[in-house]
Structure formats: structure tokens, C-alpha cells
Amino acid sequence: MTPGEWAGWLRTGPRSELVTLVAFVLAVPLGTVHWLGLVAGGALVGLTASSTRRALVLGVYLGGVTVLVFVGWLWFAGVLGKAIATGQLFGASLAIAFVFPVLGAAVRGFG
């Protein structure tokens, strides 16, 4: 199979949802290592999508999950209240967590 055929095989049919799930599982921890990991994770998830529109939706999902995991991590560490009190700092982190996966997912636009 050519790369294009290989991508098409992954993005369609019954296996596509499983592939997307695997990409999600890999993308979330990727985003905890470095902020570029958020972009890379978004790209990884986006490339499993059948269309660019679908990729952006998956990027939004990943961003949402990242936000939830981040908030959960702070809650588990017992500092969620303090994190919220930081105001701008916390807001910037949430924005980055949500937006960067979407930007990464847009890479699907190249094909």
C-alpha cells in the first residue's frame, strides 16, 4: 500500500475508532511532558481523522480531555484552589491545554 492508501485504511472502516482511541491514549501523556507535546498529540489525533473538520473536532476533544486531566492532577495534588487563585497563570495554562491540541490537529489539512 502507498502511504495514502495506508492512511485511508486507518481512517475508515471499523478500525478507525480504535486507531483514534489509541492516538488519544498516546496524545494525553505526550502533552504532560512539554507544551510542544500538546501540539504533537493534537497532530497525532488529527491524522487519524477522516477529514480536516473531523480532525478539528478531535482536537477540541483532546483539548477538553487535557484540561480535565490537568484540573484533576491539581485536585489530586490538593492545590486546585490555589491554582485557581493564581488567576492569569491558571487561565493561561487552561488556554494552552485547550488550544494547542486543536492547532496540532489542523495538520490534517495537509492530507
Add this chain to the structure above:
Amino acid sequence: MTTWGTRLLAVACLLLVVTGTVLGSSLLALTAPFSGTAWETVDRSGEQTVETPYGPATVTYDRNGVPHIEADSTEALYFAVGYTQARDRLFQMDLFRRQMAGNLSIVAGEATVESDRFHRQMDFEGAAETQWDRLQGTEVEDPLRAYTAGVNTYIDRGTLPMEFRLNDYRPTEWTPADTLLVGKRATWGLSGEFSDLRRATVKNRVPGSTELYPDQLDHDSSVFELAREGRTASPATNHPTSERGPGMSADDYDGLYDSLSQFERGQGIGSNNWIVSGNRSATGEPMLANDPHLQLFAPPVWYEMQLSGPEASVHGVAFPGVPMPLIGQNEDVAWGITNVGADVTDVYSYEWRGDQYYHDGTWQNATVETETITVRDGPDETVEIRKTVHGPVLEREGQTVAVSWLGLTGTREPLAFYGFSRAEGMGEFRDALRNFDLPASNIVAMSDDGQTFYRPSGTYPIRRSNGTNVRGDQVFNGSAGEGTWRGFEPYGQSTLTGEGFVDYERVPRIENPQAMGTANQRVADDLDFYLGTSSHFADSYRGQRVDEMLESSLADGEISREEMKDMQRDTRSLAAEQFVPIALDATGKMSDDARRATERLDGWDYRMKKGSRAALVYDRWLTHYRNMTFSDEFYPNGLDESYYPKLWTLARLPADSRWFDDRSTIPVETRADIAARAMNATDAEIEREGWDDYGDVNQLRVNHPFGGTDAAAFLNYPRHPMDGGPYTLFNFRAEPSPQAGSSWRMIVEPDRGIGVRPGGNLGNYWSEHYVGDDLRMWRLGQYRNLWTDPGSQPDIEFVEGSG
């Protein structure tokens, strides 16, 4: 399906990422979720083991965030102390040394250039290096080197505090001189002052003002006067103090003083301590209380720790950057400190010819160096550092003086504090006290065998002019050789036990006092050496109140633990007791509303409680009364309220004193006129501002050094209405900023103690001990036990290794 549209979208998103990377890399590195440096210290588990070349040690934090540090060797202990302090307070340590070295602007920008200029010109860094030279070869050298290694190990391997990330800089290597520089910050903050310039300026600008600044305030509440029983050891008393020198300067130093006043000893810097012997305590054992009143910061100015080494176990507080407790208790002795306020700073004027000054009959070359102050986001500044035989030269607005300050020479107080920690009884404690040079302190101590002790400890310079001893409350003519401290070598080693300083045995002391206290008031009415004037000592209100409460407790029998706590919690203002009758006597001249407000003061218990309307009325009235009395003489002459005389002096002015006359009106006003006007203004102000009680104006605002910006305001402590005032034992000064108050409260008996800090012990914002429960307990006058069992599972283990 790929179209030009989707490709364009992908390119646009990619560009956004690249742009963000290039333009916002710092912000991304700081705030990225999980990996951002702001979140680095959220989870501090995993730092369990640290290699050290000094030997094993353990650190176990108790439930109050106090590290219990244990080691089998002294060096291993202090290595662990260094590592632990850096882990918990590195930002503050770095800030303190930067401030004193004049290196703030490189990280803080142009706002701190004048601070850097002053600190460079004073060359505190050079003084710290001189002190390090003196301490090498003594018993503190090895502990200090081990401490330094511990700090640097943390800097190299630990996670940097959030503040470094927020401001994007890194700390440089720590040195032993940095520790001593932090010590200079404390000693300058307690003893560095330019009251000689202030006095000369007021004398020149305000005719007849000398009466407002008497040599001694007319109270009889000096420390020695109030001390009960005990054996006073003072070889010579009732001798007149030294003469004023012939060259009392009439020059105006307003411009110079205005520039320098922000760097001198702060308002509200004082303390309380008292001691009760076993004969007078309900427990039959001695008790000691101490609460130093210093500036209130987030995190607090003190770092609490418990150290168990081969020689002793000690629990106490130190400034971050200083290895050993400065106030505390070990297994055998406990000690507490208040500031004497002694005059150990003198200023000298000269005839100048370029960089030469006339002194000792010849033109001498001042040493001159030029340094660059690197300013973040701004042009660099240069600073000229000149020194004479007396010390560093300060020049502002065309006025020039040189400064002698005792801390510019190699003083020995680190040896004293190290000795206190290890003292096995009063004898060893008193031996260590001989090294206590600076800042002159009222030191009370007790030992487990029942001894108590008091001494105003410090090294006191003797000024000589024309062959006679003179006082230091003047600007000396350095060209005429006035006011010389014989043997004093700024930035060199002085003979502190020589003829230029008061002999140790001449300083009075009290052995085994039964019950006594100190609160920065005048030490003694008559000493045979010059210690200072009313400008150097606090008003006596707190000192009197300590005495009054001790007296009351003793009248009932013995002093209990609960009564010791009640004293530290006491909010009764003897200043209010003195001033309120003045307001009540003036009701006939007040407006109807003001008269009704004044009625609140009739029958008031003089307690400065946050819920008290009377305390609010009194507090605001006193501010107006003071201003209305002096502002017409001082402000037109360019002098603000920092030049006003002591509160005690205001209270004792006769009813027809000329200072009450408002110079802007034709009639001659009296005290009652001004008291009534002040109450009219108070009533209008309270109405206008909508205040209900004292807590509305007496608000606790403890801020972080970065807390002035919106982005970092979260680092400030929460605000609360507060009890207490500047003249109450439960001490709190809402103004100016930063606020000041009881920075540590401690009550100890043999083998047990209680205490509380105004905030958490750890500087890590994410820690539960950043604010901690201590702030709440401190506000409410509550305590916790000092000696606790932190459990057997260490948080940090130090193991043999390369370090």
C-alpha cells in the same frame, strides 16, 4: 479530502504555533499545563535522598512545616540546614543578599536603582567579606562552609522556586559571605540610622525645635528602673552622660536625609521580651517570652527549625540564609532578644578638594571606585563608591557625609549565636555573649537550673573630640578630627575590646532578675557612657505595660503560663490612656457630631480591638491631632511627618504650648482647640469613609515582594482585620507598607515551649505550609507546641556521597 482551504488552515495553525514559540516561549515555558515551570513544585515527592560529603543526616517536617534536622556530626547537620533552607526559602535568601549587595536592578529593573546605589556605596558586601575574614579559623568556619555547600547543592540539583521562574532569572552560587550579608541586612535594619542628619535638619529648619527632641523622655520606665530584684551589676551609675562635642553642626541635611531615610532602621521595628524566675512563676520554673516586631512579609522573615546535632538540640528561628537560630531554646538555656536602639552610626562632614578630604592635618585621598549597576530593561547606571578613614561617603543633593557604622568592621555576633545554640548552662551562654557585637540587644536568658539573666549586649563606640569623650548625636566635623572611634577600621579588623569601645564589664547587667521585661525603651536613666538619646529609643508605653502586667500578676501571687500568654495577647494601649483625657477635655469646642463620637472614648477600656468603635475613633483622632499640632511648623519647612517628635513628647506638651498654635490663623490656639479640630476631622473622615470599627482601618496586608503586580498578587496572604496597634504588646502596625508587628511569638519554660509565626514556614506557594495554620493562630493570639515529634519517616535523607 484535502483542499486549498484545509491546507491554508493547516498553514495558519502551524504559523500560530511557530509565532507562539518565538514570541511567547518564556510564557509557554512558565504556564504550559503540567510541564510549565510554574507547576514544577506542585508535587515535591521524590526528593528523598541527597548525597553529601559531610555525612548522614535526616530532615523530617512536622505538621506545622517545621523541619527537624538531625545529624551525628556538626558539619553534616549544617549541610542539611543549608539544603533545607534553600529548598524552602531560596528566593528570599537570594533577595536578601541581592538587596544588601546592591544587585536588585539586574532582576527588578530601574525601580530599585536607588536602593542599589545606596547599598553599593555603603559596600555592605565588602563588610560581609571582612567579617568572613575574621571568622575564618574560628569554630563557626566549618559549619558555615558546610551550610554553604548545602545551599549550593540545592541550587545545582533542586527545583527552583516559582519566583525565579516568574521573573526569569537564576540564583548564583552561595558563599559564606552571603550568609553574613543576610546578617548585615538584619543588623543594619535594627541599628543603621541617620538620626544625626534628621536632628541637624530639624534644628536648622524649625526654630526652637530642640525642646521636642530631649536627651531623655521624662518617664521613669527605663529597663533598669522597672526590673524587679535581682542583683544589678553596674560598676558605675549616676554619672552624667558624655558631653556634646564642640562642633555641633548647624548645617541642613534635608536633601541628603530625604534620600537616605528610606534605607535606615524602619518605623515599628522593635520587640518585647520578659523573664520570670522560678521563685515567681506558678510552675516553680523560670519562664521567658519574646516577640520581635519586624516587617511582615509573605513568606515570613523568620524560618523556624529544630536542629539536633552531636552537641545540642535547639529549636528556634533564623533569618533565611543564616544557619543557626537567633532566638530560641536548647536543652539547657533559652534566650530572647529586643533591640536596644543604641547609637552605633555616626556621620562626618569634611572640607573636600576633589577626591581629597581634609583630615588629621592633611589632605587625604579618598578611595574611589566606579561600578556599573546593570538594569533590567533599561540603561545601565554607574555608581561612584568613595571611602574615607571613617567609612563610606554618601552624597545627595550636594550634601556629603561619611558614615561610620559598627557593622562595617569584622564583628563577631555569628560566634555568639553559634555559642547560644550549644550552651550547656548560663555560664556558657554568658561566655558566648561576649562575642555579641551587633545589633545592641536587650538579651534575656534563662537556664534549666533556674538562673535568669539580662544584659543590654553589644559593642558601644566611644567618640573622642579634642581629647574628651563626646556623644554621638551630632554630625561630626571629620576634618577637625571630631568624634573618632579609636581603633575602628571600616572594612578591616577593629580591636572591639580596645579603648575605642566601652569595656564589656562597664555595661550593666542583672543577674537572676525575679521578673522584668524590655520593650525598646531607654535602657537606664544614668549610664557612665553614651548609649543614645530619646531619638534612638522607643516610647515607653509597651515597657510600662509589661511592667504593669507583671506587677498585677505578682500581686495575685505567681505568674502562670496563661498570664504569660495574656501579656503577649494584650491590646491595652497606655498611649490611649495618656491621650484620651486630652480629647475628652476638649468636647466643649467640638461640633455636635464630633462630641457624640468622643463620648465613645468615655469609659473605653483602651483596648485596641478590631471590633471597637472607640479604638477607631481614638486611632484616627490621634493621627489628626499629631498632624494638626506639628504640620504647620514642619511641612512649610519641607519636613514631613517622619521628622515629628515622639508620641510621648506630644502627650507631655503643656496645654498652652506654642506648638499647638496654628500659624496659619490669627488667634492663638491651645491644646483643646487642636484636640477639638482633630475630632471634628475624625468624625467627618469616619462618616466619609463609611468605617464602622477599628478593624476597618487596622487591616492585615502581608504581601509578597512580587505581590504588587496583578499577575503575582496570589502570592500575598489573605487580608484580615486585626487587633493591636503600634503601642500595644499585641503589636501590629498597619502603616506604613510593608506592615510590621510581632514577627514571632515565643514563650518557653525548661524543656517546653510554645510559639507562633505570622505565616507559613515554607516559601513554596503550592505547599500547605505557605500560609499554613500559623497565620490564623497568630492573628487570634493562639499558640502551638514548639517541641514536637515529627515521626520516624524522614522527608529527606542525606547519605554519604560526593555531594
